[in-house]
Amino acid sequence: MPGFWKAWLYQLDPFTRLISGMVTTGLHELPVVCTSEELNRFTAPSNQTCGQYMSEFFTNGGLGYLVDDNTQNCEYCAYREGDEFYRNLGLDFGLRWRDLGIFIAFIGSNLIILFLASRYVNYNRR
Numbered sequence: 001m002p003g004f005w006k007a008w009l010y011q012l013d014p015f016t017r018l019i020s021g022m023v024t025t026g027l028h029e030l031p032v033v034c035t036s037e038e039l040n041r042f043t044a045p046s047n048q049t050c051g052q053y054m055s056e057f058f059t060n061g062g063l064g065y066l067v068d069d070n071t072q073n074c075e076y077c078a079y080r081e082g083d084e085f086y087r088n089l090g091l092d093f094g095l096r097w098r099d100l101g102i103f104i105a106f107i108g109s110n111l112i113i114l115f116l117a118s119r120y121v122n123y124n125r126r
Helices: 003-012 014-027 050-059 082-087 093-120
Strands: 040-043 073-077
Touching: 014 082, 014 093, 050 073
Parallel strands: none
Antiparallel strands: 040 073
């Protein structure tokens, strides 16, 4: 999306709030279990296990988990829980009620406009 539109249109769209609320509510603290196809595989350096090789990464706040940290053939899953996925998208679980309120206000304002327009706008003047 071009920068001009991205700066304000994304935040103005009410469906951004709907999707944000649904995704954060659905994925909050949900454990992630990667399938075999989703794992990133690599080999640890010689004389080190996967756990030893990746320990600095995890102590510095790295996301995800190792399937077995006692081998040299490492299998790494990028996410441990759903929160790690949606934080990268800029979504926040703490804002889910605000997002729902914005979406309800959007629906309510559209209904008010619809009722007022049907009451006061007359297209049958011939």
